[in-house]
Amino acid sequence: MDRNYHVFSDGRIERKDDTLRVVTDDGEKKHIPIEHAEAVFLHGQIDYNTRLIGFLNDHGVAAHVFGWNDRYSGSLMPERGQTSGRTLVEQVRAYDDPDHRRDLAASFVAGSIHNMRANVTYYNGRGHDLSRVITDLDNASERISSGMRVEELLGVEATARRAYYQTFDAVLPEAFALEGREYNPPPNPVNSLISFGNALVYANCVSAIRATALDPAVSYLHEPGERRYSLSLDLADLFKPLLADRVLFRLVNRKQITTDDFRQEVGACLLTEDGRTTYTRAFEETLEETVEHPNLKRKVSYQYLLRLEAYKLKKHLVAGEPYEPFKKWW
Numbered sequence: 667m668d669r670n671y672h673v674f675s676d677g678r679i680e681r682k683d684d685t686l687r688v689v690t691d692d693g694e695k696k697h698i699p700i701e702h703a704e705a706v707f708l709h710g711q712i713d714y715n716t717r718l719i720g721f722l723n724d725h726g727v728a729a730h731v732f733g734w735n736d737r738y739s740g741s742l743m744p745e746r747g748q749t750s751g752r753t754l755v756e757q758v759r760a761y762d763d764p765d766h767r768r769d770l771a772a773s774f775v776a777g778s779i780h781n782m783r784a785n786v787t788y789y790n791g792r793g794h795d796l797s798r799v800i801t802d803l804d805n806a807s808e809r810i811s812s813g814m815r816v817e818e819l820l821g822v823e824a825t826a827r828r829a830y831y832q833t834f835d836a837v838l839p840e841a842f843a844l845e846g847r848e849y850n851p852p853p854n855p856v857n858s859l860i861s862f863g864n865a866l867v868y869a870n871c872v873s874a875i876r877a878t879a880l881d882p883a884v885s886y887l888h889e890p891g892e893r894r895y896s897l898s899l900d901l902a903d904l905f906k907p908l909l910a911d912r913v914l915f916r917l918v919n920r921k922q923i924t925t926d927d928f929r930q931e932v933g934a935c936l937l938t939e940d941g942r943t944t945y946t947r948a949f950e951e952t953l954e955e956t957v958e959h960p961n962l963k964r965k966v967s968y969q970y971l972l973r974l975e976a977y978k979l980k981k982h983l984v985a986g987e988p989y990e991p992f993k994k995w996w
Contacts, residue, residue: 750879777991802829851934863910
């Protein structure tokens with residue numbers, strides 16, 4: 667698959683001949699090969715014009731914009747390469763059918779808890795006793811029922827995630843104590859890392875959905891709302907433990923990210939540019955890692971797993987194939 671490119675510098679991004687060029691405020695020029703780009707992530711204060719938007723659209727490249735406090739602000743999405751009225755109709759029908767929607771919402775919660783449990787199981791016994799967290803996750807999983815209201819399923823997922831976050835304080839050094847999940851704004855380094863990593867997972871799910879004929883605003887676990895791609899929230903919950911949390915644990919425990927990689931600003935603890943660069947580099951390396959897929963009988967990248975999940979959901983909605991959420995199998 668093509669790769670993501672991250673821009674942290676302030677300046678402008680523009681079309682230059684048949685490629686992208688970033689011109690920083692201090693005059694440095696960097697080029698991005700458009701023919702190999704999946705998406706461009708804009709983290710700095712970046713100016714652009716309509717000529718650039720048209721160029722990105724012609725090449726099917728999305729631009730994901732991050733604003734103050736490292737939060738995802740929105741995306742410049744190219745015109746969809748695939749458009750299917752039938753897919754949209756079936757997607758909305760599933761949302762309007764209470765039983766169908768509850769079934770899908772329950773699947774997303776079950777997959778999310780399974781993947782959180784996989785992380786906890788990895789660290790359990792490696793110098794940590796996390797058996798109580800595993801029990802709490804198992805209890806939450808057993809509560810899942812397709813007959814539950816969506817609000818109840820969200821409550822089950824929230825309960826499981828609170829139990830899961832106990833793992834962070836157990837496996838991370840004292841300077842990275844979580845002390846409860848807060849994100850608007852993040853008050854400490856580990857909350858900052860969680861928020862930034864989750865935003866990257868969300869944006870990559872936006873790109874994955876774009877490759878299908880699914881509408882990213884029609885979702886099942888999270889309520890569709892204004893100014894957000896709520897289907898990306900559904901899919902992102904499945905992959906946060908595999909991508910965002912895995913990178914966080916590795917970088918902090920290996921001291922590749924330290925407290926020096928954060929700054930305090932208006933009551934928020936934010937990553938410095940060096941910290942964001944370190945995290946995104948590790949995140950992109952993780953996306954490129956491969957695993958043997960049991961059904962495809964070949965190795966696929968973690969990034970491709972995101973796209974496969976969107977295609978699985980589409981096949982379920984259009985062709986009636988059973989939907990099994992992504993659950994880490996290795």
